[in-house]
Each structure stands twice: as C-alpha cells, then as structure tokens.
Amino acid sequence: MGLTRGSLFTIYFKIIVAVIAFVVVFFTLQRLLVPKYASTAIEGGLIREYYNSPMNHDVIFLGDCEVYANFSPITLWEEYGITSYIRGSPQQLIWHSYYLLEDTLRFAVEKPKVVVLSVMAMQYDEPLYEPYNRLTIDGMRLSPTKLRAIRSSRTEGEDYLSYILPFFRFKDNWRDFSSEDFRYFFQNPQVSISGFMVRSDVFPVEFIPDPIRLPNYEFGEKPMYYLNKITTLAKENDIELVLVKAPVLWPYWFEQWAMQIDTFAYNNGLKNVDFTIGLNNEGLDYVGLDFSKHTFNAGLHLNVFGAELLSSYFGGILKEFYDLPDRRNDPVTVEYWAELSKQYNRLIATQLEEIRETGHIHTFLIK
Amino acid sequence: MRQTKNNPLSHLLFHSYYIITHNYVNIYIMLFTSFNFLIFLAVLVALYAITPQRFRWFVLLVGSMTFYGFAGLHFLIYINATIVITYFCTIKIRHLRLIRDVEIEKFNDLGLSQENIKEARRSLRDKTKRKAKGWTALCLVLIIGILAAVKYTDFAIENFNTILRLFNDSQQFSLIGIAVPLGISFYTFQTVGYVIDVYREKAEIVRNPLKLALFTSFFPQVIQGPISRFENLSKTLYSGSQINRHGLARGSQRILWGFFKKLVIADRLWPALAFLAIHPEEYQGIYYLFAIALYAIVLYCDFSGGIDIAIGAAELFGVRLPENFNRPFYSRSIQEYWQRWHITMYSWFRDYVFYPMAASKRMLRFSKASRRVVGNNLAKRLPVHISLIFVWFLTGLWHGATWNFIMWGMTNGIVLMISLELTPLYERFNKHFPTLTDKWFYRSIQIFRTFWLMNFIRSFDIYDGVRNTFRMMWSVVANFSFNEFLTSGLSELKLSTEEYFSALAGLLIVFFISFLGRGNIDFRDRLGGVKWPLRYTLTGVVLFMTLVLGAYGHGFDARQFIYNIF
Incomplete structure (x- = not known):
C-alpha cells in the first residue's frame, strides 16, 4: 500500500524537524562543553586566533612556547614594520609545526615570505600527551591538513571523530560548568597579540638544575622527516626558512643537538640562529637579556620585556638577510597594528598595575 | 594476582579498575x-x-x-x-x-x-x-x-x-x-x-x-x-x-535505551563497584551492602542494556528476539524473580534439563524407592528437589568455571528449594490474612525482601573467593558503621558527587519507564500513542542524556558487557 503525498510530506517534515533539532541541540551543547581557555590553560586558544587575523603576515613563527613566549610581533612591527604571526602552542611538536605551515599556506590571504621554526621540539620523537595534541590540533580549521595532523599525532585511544566533533572529547565537562562557558559561548576570549602571550611579571633565575645526560643525542627519524618536509614545503612556496633556538636556560639544549641543527641548516642552505651561543645563567649580553628581570619563570621563558629585546635583535637579522618590506606605509595595515599595539600596551599596563598592587598578575586575556 | 584467576567477575572488575587507574584502553x-x-x-x-x-x-x-x-x-x-x-x-x-x-x-x-x-x-x-x-x-x-x-x-x-x-x-x-x-x-x-x-x-x-x-x-x-x-x-x-x-524507528529506540542503561548508569557506577570489589579489607559492613546493591543496579543495566541493543539491532532487520527481562526488581519471590531475570536461560534449563530430569523414569523409580525412608510426601517432591539442585549447579557452572559461581548457583537452588518447602506455610498465612497480599505495603515488603535476598546471593559474583564472600556477609553484623559511610564514604569510591547524581537521574528514568511498562506493555507502544513532538522530545532527551552523561570516550575504558565473558 503506497503512501499518499500528504502522509509522505508529513514524514519528511517530521524527519527534517528532528534532524534540525538534533543538529541545533548538539552544536549548542558542543559549544557549551568545549573549553573556552579563558581562565585555565589559556594557551589552548592560541592556534584558533590566527583565523581572526588578516592572515597576510610576512613572517610566520612556528614552534612551542619558545616562540609564543619569547618573540614579540609588536616590537617587530614597531621597530621594523614587519608583520608577523606566531603559530605556536604548548609542546608543539615538529609535525604539528609542519601541518600548521601547511594550514597557513592553505588559508593565508598572502603567503609568508619568511618562516621561523623553533627547533626545540626536535628532541621529541613521539606524540607526548593527548592534552598537548588537543591544545594544538583542536584550534585548527577542519581541512585535509587537520586530518593528516590528527593521524600523525594521535596517542593511544585518540580518535578522529572527537577531533572533528570535539563534543565527544569534552562531553564530561558538564561536571565543571561555569559562567565562563556561557560568557564565551559566541566568541572565545582573545588570549594573544598576533600569537604572542604577554607576561609582564618577573621571576628571576635562581637555580638551574644540571641536565640529565641522555644515552643517545641523535634526533629521531620522525622529527627529522618532518623537518625535511618543512624545508621542502618552504622551498616549494619560495619561503625562506629560518631555524631558531630561543635563549632560555631550561629545558637544556645539548650541544650535540645544536650541532645537528647547524649541519642540517648548512646542508640545506638555511639560516640557523642559535641564541644559546653565549647564553649563561646571567643572561645573553649581545641581546641585552638579564635573567634577573627578563624572565617570568626562572629562565624557562622570557617575559614581555625580554621578548621585546630578543625581537628587536632578531628583527635586525630578519631585516638584514631577507627582503622584508616595511609595511608602515600601508594605512590599512597600520590601522590594524595600531589597534594591536594599543591592546598590547594596555595589557602590559594592567599587569604592571596588578603586580604593584598584589605582587602577581591576574589578567591574561586581551579581551 | 590470585583473584584474576579465580573469579571471572573479579577479573573483569580488576581489569576495569586497572584500566581506570592507568587510563589504559583495550578493546577485545x-x-x-x-x-x-x-x-x-x-x-x-x-x-x-x-x-x-x-x-x-x-x-x-x-x-x-x-x-x-x-x-x-x-x-x-x-x-x-x-x-x-x-x-x-x-x-x-x-x-x-x-x-x-x-x-x-x-x-x-x-x-x-x-x-x-x-x-x-x-x-x-x-x-x-x-x-x-x-x-x-x-x-x-x-x-x-x-x-x-x-x-x-x-x-x-x-x-x-x-x-x-x-x-x-x-x-x-x-x-x-x-x-x-x-x-x-x-x-x-x-x-x-x-x-x-x-x-x-x-x-x-x-x-x-x-x-x-x-x-x-x-x-x-x-x-x-x-x-x-x-x-x-x-x-x-x-x-x-x-x-x-x-x-528502524523501534529498533533504534530500543538500541538507544540499551546505550542509556549501559553508559549512563552501569558504566558510570562501575568504578565505584570495581573499587569496592578489590578493596574488601577496607570496605566492609555497610560498604558491603552498598556494593551488593550497586552490583544489582550495574548488572541489571549492563546486561539488560546489552539485551536491549541486541533486540533493537535484530528489529532493524525485522528479526524478533525473545525478551530476557521483565522488570525483575518488582519480583515478590525468588521463583518470580527467575521468571523475570535472564528469562531465556532460565527457561532453557527448565525445558532441556529440569523437566526431562525430574520426569525421567529413573527419577520416578528413585522417588518410589525412597518412600520407605523419607515418607510419601517428601518422596514425591524429591525428583523436583534433586533436579533443582542439579540444574542450579549447572547454571552456576555455566556462568563461570569458578567455585564462586557454583556457590552462587547452589545457593539459588537451595533458597528455591526452601521456598518450595515453605509454600504450604505461605498458603496458610495467606488464607488467614486474605486481604493482606493485595496491600501495597505488604507487596513492597515482599519486593524489598526479594531484592536483598538476591543481592546477598549475587555477592558471590563480586568478591574473590567463597570464603571472602562469607566474610563480607558477616561484616554486616561485625563491622557496621553507618556514620563513616555518610561522612566520607561515598566520596572515597572513585566517583564525584556529580557522577552519583547523573547515575541517579538515569536510574530514576529507568525506574519510571519500567513502571510505565507494567502489565507487559512495551514502553515504545505507550510512546507511540503520544503526539509526535512530545515523542521526539522524549527520545531526544534520552539521546542527549546518553551523549552527555554517558561514561564513554576519553578517560573511560570502552568496557565489555559483563555477560560477554560467559
């Protein structure tokens, strides 16, 4: 017995209503449950923010906290007119950096001219912890690049589905619901200035533990494979690749590693800027770093004033060796960067005020 | 560890506990x-x-x-x-x-x-x-x-x-x-x-x-x-x-219901049960009572949830599977319980072992021969009692190759036998108080009694070794502290307050649905009678409760169904 047109219409109508209702509720719940990175692990918001920028930067930094805590794009802009963005996240592995470069080339309005890669993560041969994968990959836009990033990074028990629909990873966050989940329902908080995390506090170097000697200093196959891929991808896109090791005291950067990077750079015609040369527990003279006032966590990361010094020095290198235009004549770019500078200076002022009043900083978000 | 060998459920409990504490995922x-x-x-x-x-x-x-x-x-x-x-x-x-x-x-x-x-x-x-x-x-x-x-x-x-x-x-x-x-x-x-x-x-x-x-x-x-x-x-x-x-609609509803019971209740409460089962020294007395009640809930939601998924999956293809549960916790006696719990296993043993054995010529000859020794009345019932004990011995053995399961089966058999022997007494009591059996409080007492009786019998499944199980039973008398349980007890058991509440919410829904299913009416038939917006909304609520409150995904072991090991 066939169905009449009317009853068929009713069936389709019900199905459509049910599907729409399901989709709306599902994505509403997903939005509520996924972390907003507003009060804890705010670094989780870094990767996502790139897509809110104009995506036309001349310089892209790739790496872990060695880039997002140590290089200030505002200094590069103010002193050299260089537009830059840091695509960095905590414990960002070399293959993460590779896929973020691929991602940048996929979505950028204009290709970068220079890519600066932090080599710190070359020491890691395997994915470390699921939460670190999340902090990097969850922020990426869905694309074949993201799928490949997931495949190369998964630790045991991680699946594709929960990266594509993070609801399935964060569904248990209902136990920790807070007003933050509603406040940032429509828009995540802004946590960085062009990928840079601002920290104005000081925690001077007091004690540096002795490094633990390793049985083998040779970089693993996987990071070397991806370093080669980054090099190739950069060359294919006429991008200058710069390898960099930031001037921080810990985790320890072994000389054997430095030599391998040096050899790789030499063999591939790349510039290698190793800021551990000349580095000691007091600081780095030629940059002007003083670890009694330019680090916020005892030599692991620079604070904003250290980052400004380092960026000022590094900007000079970029300007000297690469043909980077001074964008300070372009009114649209100037307007954008002026707004960023305002936010940057306002946050620093707020943090300094907090330090004066309470001894600690409480404000980390830009807005 | 000895317990992993001796008791399959302890093995599963231990394994699950290991997985929970080590964040280890293993899918068989x-x-x-x-x-x-x-x-x-x-x-x-x-x-x-x-x-x-x-x-x-x-x-x-x-x-x-x-x-x-x-x-x-x-x-x-x-x-x-x-x-x-x-x-x-x-x-x-x-x-x-x-x-x-x-x-x-x-x-x-x-x-x-x-x-x-x-x-x-x-x-x-x-x-x-x-x-x-x-x-x-x-x-x-x-x-x-x-x-x-x-x-x-x-x-x-x-x-x-x-x-x-x-x-x-x-x-x-x-x-x-x-x-x-x-x-x-x-x-x-x-x-x-x-x-x-x-x-x-x-x-x-x-x-x-x-x-x-x-x-x-x-x-x-x-x-x-x-x-x-x-x-x-x-x-x-x-x-x-x-x-x-x-x-498709009915099959999917049944599958969803199975997911709900398994993920929202059974798997959510599992860590507490696993914790209690492998720490019998520390958690005795009232914790034992809590563990056996918890096990009743977990086992029911786990097993009947799996059966719901099986029946629902078959329904998608138009295949009808027999029902295996009929609101067992409403049973007023152990006989009734076994007609409502794992129905197909019980009826299998009844039809293929119990009846052929109890009605066999040999058994009848034995009954006749024993008249002189035990008297006419008991001799008539002997074939039933012997067959009953044998069937329950087999039932225990079927559940697992351990003495715990054999003890569990034999205890069921003995309790059923005693219950049969006491039937004339119950009948006399009912004759004296004919209106009492219809009173709700009397029925509630019967249900309560059957629930706890079955819980005690089932505790052979939980603990490692028969002796240990008896020790835990004795701890109710010897080592009972209600205060300790109320002050810090629940929070020690690997579950947060929110998790207890979410499982409780799930349990209330299961209770409600099961209450609506009285009179052997499939809840889906009742649901089919309401207007579609309400029907869709109710289904949606269960779906989203399962998706959000279910214990699955990151941080949870994809845990086997308990009956998968039998």
Whole structure:
C-alpha cells in the first residue's frame, strides 16, 4: 500500500524537524562543553586566533612556547614594520609545526615570505600527551591538513571523530560548568597579540638544575622527516626558512643537538640562529637579556620585556638577510597594528598595575 | 594476582579498575557501545536493504561472521566446528527419518496383514529413534565437549592440583590457558536446544548449512543472548523482511535505551563497584551492602542494556528476539524473580534439563524407592528437589568455571528449594490474612525482601573467593558503621558527587519507564500513542542524556558487557 503525498510530506517534515533539532541541540551543547581557555590553560586558544587575523603576515613563527613566549610581533612591527604571526602552542611538536605551515599556506590571504621554526621540539620523537595534541590540533580549521595532523599525532585511544566533533572529547565537562562557558559561548576570549602571550611579571633565575645526560643525542627519524618536509614545503612556496633556538636556560639544549641543527641548516642552505651561543645563567649580553628581570619563570621563558629585546635583535637579522618590506606605509595595515599595539600596551599596563598592587598578575586575556 | 584467576567477575572488575587507574584502553571485541558497531550496523542495514529478499539472510550471515571474527579469526574455528558438527548430526537424523518414511510406505506393498504392518512400523520407528538418539547424543557430547574443553579444563586442572596438594603430592599440572571464545556458552546452549528439538521433532531440520550457521552466529545475540529457540527465531531470521520505517524507528529506540542503561548508569557506577570489589579489607559492613546493591543496579543495566541493543539491532532487520527481562526488581519471590531475570536461560534449563530430569523414569523409580525412608510426601517432591539442585549447579557452572559461581548457583537452588518447602506455610498465612497480599505495603515488603535476598546471593559474583564472600556477609553484623559511610564514604569510591547524581537521574528514568511498562506493555507502544513532538522530545532527551552523561570516550575504558565473558 503506497503512501499518499500528504502522509509522505508529513514524514519528511517530521524527519527534517528532528534532524534540525538534533543538529541545533548538539552544536549548542558542543559549544557549551568545549573549553573556552579563558581562565585555565589559556594557551589552548592560541592556534584558533590566527583565523581572526588578516592572515597576510610576512613572517610566520612556528614552534612551542619558545616562540609564543619569547618573540614579540609588536616590537617587530614597531621597530621594523614587519608583520608577523606566531603559530605556536604548548609542546608543539615538529609535525604539528609542519601541518600548521601547511594550514597557513592553505588559508593565508598572502603567503609568508619568511618562516621561523623553533627547533626545540626536535628532541621529541613521539606524540607526548593527548592534552598537548588537543591544545594544538583542536584550534585548527577542519581541512585535509587537520586530518593528516590528527593521524600523525594521535596517542593511544585518540580518535578522529572527537577531533572533528570535539563534543565527544569534552562531553564530561558538564561536571565543571561555569559562567565562563556561557560568557564565551559566541566568541572565545582573545588570549594573544598576533600569537604572542604577554607576561609582564618577573621571576628571576635562581637555580638551574644540571641536565640529565641522555644515552643517545641523535634526533629521531620522525622529527627529522618532518623537518625535511618543512624545508621542502618552504622551498616549494619560495619561503625562506629560518631555524631558531630561543635563549632560555631550561629545558637544556645539548650541544650535540645544536650541532645537528647547524649541519642540517648548512646542508640545506638555511639560516640557523642559535641564541644559546653565549647564553649563561646571567643572561645573553649581545641581546641585552638579564635573567634577573627578563624572565617570568626562572629562565624557562622570557617575559614581555625580554621578548621585546630578543625581537628587536632578531628583527635586525630578519631585516638584514631577507627582503622584508616595511609595511608602515600601508594605512590599512597600520590601522590594524595600531589597534594591536594599543591592546598590547594596555595589557602590559594592567599587569604592571596588578603586580604593584598584589605582587602577581591576574589578567591574561586581551579581551 | 590470585583473584584474576579465580573469579571471572573479579577479573573483569580488576581489569576495569586497572584500566581506570592507568587510563589504559583495550578493546577485545566490537563492543555494542562502540562507534565501530554503529557503523557496522548502518552498513549492514544498507546492504540488507539493497539485497534481493531471498539473499538477505546471507547478508546477515556475512555480517555475523564478520562481527564474530572481529575478536580474532581463530575464534571462528570454534563456532564453525559447532556448526559443522550440528549440521552433520542433524542431517544424519533427517536421512534416518527419510529412510524410515520410505520403508514405512513400502510395507503397504509387501502384502502383510494390518497387524504385521503396524508392528513393523513400530519396530522401524523405535529403531530410527534409537539411532537418532545416538546421533543426538554424539552431537551433544561433541559440542558440549568443545565448551567444556575451552572453558572448564583449567578449572578442572586447578582443582586436581588442589587435591594433589592435599595429599602432599608435589606433582602439579600446568594450566593450558585457552582463550575462551566469545559467547561460547550462549551459542552452544542455543545449538543444544536446536539439536534436542530436532530429536523431539519439535524443530524443522535445517538443510542449508549456511542457514544453520546464521542461526548459531546471529550477531546481535551471539555474545550475550538472549538464547533463542529455533522454531521462534527461524520465523523471522530467514524471511528477509523489507527494512521499513517502523522497524528502524523501534529498533533504534530500543538500541538507544540499551546505550542509556549501559553508559549512563552501569558504566558510570562501575568504578565505584570495581573499587569496592578489590578493596574488601577496607570496605566492609555497610560498604558491603552498598556494593551488593550497586552490583544489582550495574548488572541489571549492563546486561539488560546489552539485551536491549541486541533486540533493537535484530528489529532493524525485522528479526524478533525473545525478551530476557521483565522488570525483575518488582519480583515478590525468588521463583518470580527467575521468571523475570535472564528469562531465556532460565527457561532453557527448565525445558532441556529440569523437566526431562525430574520426569525421567529413573527419577520416578528413585522417588518410589525412597518412600520407605523419607515418607510419601517428601518422596514425591524429591525428583523436583534433586533436579533443582542439579540444574542450579549447572547454571552456576555455566556462568563461570569458578567455585564462586557454583556457590552462587547452589545457593539459588537451595533458597528455591526452601521456598518450595515453605509454600504450604505461605498458603496458610495467606488464607488467614486474605486481604493482606493485595496491600501495597505488604507487596513492597515482599519486593524489598526479594531484592536483598538476591543481592546477598549475587555477592558471590563480586568478591574473590567463597570464603571472602562469607566474610563480607558477616561484616554486616561485625563491622557496621553507618556514620563513616555518610561522612566520607561515598566520596572515597572513585566517583564525584556529580557522577552519583547523573547515575541517579538515569536510574530514576529507568525506574519510571519500567513502571510505565507494567502489565507487559512495551514502553515504545505507550510512546507511540503520544503526539509526535512530545515523542521526539522524549527520545531526544534520552539521546542527549546518553551523549552527555554517558561514561564513554576519553578517560573511560570502552568496557565489555559483563555477560560477554560467559
């Protein structure tokens, strides 16, 4: 017995209503449950923010906290007119950096001219912890690049589905619901200035533990494979690749590693800027770093004033060796960067005020 | 660890606890509650729908073998051995009967007298029956032999070693450690039922071996039941029904309900139960009571949830599986409980072991002979009592090759026996207070009593070793502290307050749905009667509660169903 047109219409109508209702509720719940990175692990918001920028930067930094805590794009802009963005996240592995470069080339309005890669993560041969994968990959836009990033990074028990629909990873966050989940329902908080995390506090170097000697200093196959891929991808896109090791005291950067990077750079015609040369527990003279006032966590990361010094020095290198235009004549770019500078200076002022009043900083978000 | 060997449930509890504390994920099979299973189901439904009707059963067979092989291709050897043996023996029985029928026809042409023809027919029938009995016995010995070999060999060796140690014999035999194939107890029993029904001429003999393979391995039921009868299952299993909206909707609702019970309640509460089970020294007295009540809830939601998924998955293909639960916690006596819990197993033992044994000639002779010793009344009941104890011994053994399960089975048997013996007393009581039985508070007391009685019996499943279980029971008297439990007790048990509340919310919904299902009415029929916006909303609420509150995904072990190990 066939169905009449009317009853068929009713069936389709019900199905459509049910599907729409399901989709709306599902994505509403997903939005509520996924972390907003507003009060804890705010670094989780870094990767996502790139897509809110104009995506036309001349310089892209790739790496872990060695880039997002140590290089200030505002200094590069103010002193050299260089537009830059840091695509960095905590414990960002070399293959993460590779896929973020691929991602940048996929979505950028204009290709970068220079890519600066932090080599710190070359020491890691395997994915470390699921939460670190999340902090990097969850922020990426869905694309074949993201799928490949997931495949190369998964630790045991991680699946594709929960990266594509993070609801399935964060569904248990209902136990920790807070007003933050509603406040940032429509828009995540802004946590960085062009990928840079601002920290104005000081925690001077007091004690540096002795490094633990390793049985083998040779970089693993996987990071070397991806370093080669980054090099190739950069060359294919006429991008200058710069390898960099930031001037921080810990985790320890072994000389054997430095030599391998040096050899790789030499063999591939790349510039290698190793800021551990000349580095000691007091600081780095030629940059002007003083670890009694330019680090916020005892030599692991620079604070904003250290980052400004380092960026000022590094900007000079970029300007000297690469043909980077001074964008300070372009009114649209100037307007954008002026707004960023305002936010940057306002946050620093707020943090300094907090330090004066309470001894600690409480404000980390830009807005 | 000793307990991992001795008690399968303790093993599972320990394993789960290990997984929980070490964040370790280990998937042995295509779990009903996994995404893999949902994808598998969707693909199979699509293939089934596009296949011509007469070949649809074959799609189910391929799907079933794929599902079973997912746990390890070597397991297919066992199930296929059972299929081949069953097929060969039943076909032999068929041939015997065909020859018998042809011979009987021939008698008419031999010019014999009617009396001689009758006699010759009877003689031929008896001869055929004897031969059929031989083939049936051979088949049962072989297929039960496979079950016994893989499931009970180590248990037998362990006990033999214990006996040797008692006699100070240093000789010890090493265990063989065969991995028990999934659901072997279930598919073996289903096949045994078929073979006996064939012998009794109650079931049609399947001539196509592949169709017999489908009956034995039908994927929704192969790993944890329900145990079907051939004459019932075959009606829909081979019919190749067209997939329709109604079946899809009802099947999906039932699957969702199974997911809800398993993920929102059973798996959410599991860590607390696992924690209590492996810390019997620290958590006694009231914790023991909490553990056995928790186990009742977890086991019910786990097992009946799995059955819901099995029945729902079969319904998608238009196949009807028997119900296995009928609101067991509303039972007012242990007899009633066993007619409502794991119904298909209980009825299997009743029809294939209990009745044949209790009504056997030997048992009747024994009853007659014992009259002089125990008196007429008891002698009449002896066959029932002996058969009851034997059936429950087998039931315990079927659940697992451990003394805990055997004790569990025997305790059930003994309690049922006592209950039967006390029946005249109850009847006299009811006669004196005829209105009392209808009062809600009296019914509540009966339900409460049955619930806790079954909880105590079930505690043999939880703890490692029979002695340990008795010690835990005694701790209710010896070591009871209500205050400690109230002040810090619950928070120590690996669950947060929010998790207790979410499981409680789920439990209230299960209770509510089960209450609406009184009078043997499928809740889905009630749901079908309400307006579609409300129906969709209620389904949506259950769906989203399962998605959000379910214990699955990151940080949770994709945990097996408890009955997957039997």
